[in-house]
Amino acid sequence: MLATYGDRRDEDVAEGIDSLELAWLIHQLEQHYGTVLDLSDEELASMSTVDGAVAVLAGLSAQTGAR
Numbered sequence: 001m002l003a004t005y006g007d008r009r010d011e012d013v014a015e016g017i018d019s020l021e022l023a024w025l026i027h028q029l030e031q032h033y034g035t036v037l038d039l040s041d042e043e044l045a046s047m048s049t050v051d052g053a054v055a056v057l058a059g060l061s062a063q064t065g066a067r
Contacts, residue, residue, distance in 0.1 A: 001028055002050070015049050022047055029057070 002017070003010045005024050017025070022044070026037055037060070039047075047053040 001025065004028075013050065015051070017048055017050060017053060022053075025053065 002008075002013045002021060002025060005021055025047075026039070030036055039056070043056045046056050
């Protein structure tokens, strides 16, 4: 999904996520899934890398699935 920001190839996406990319990513996820992500400051800070974003989103998915 991050590759579509700036029309990049998947392999051109860097591991680090800057604040603008993160805001865009969250917006895209909210639009795609029709929900609002209520992320804590700690979760947002953890999403400064692709791996960190995947971990946070996987945790949210697990929490939602458990309900």
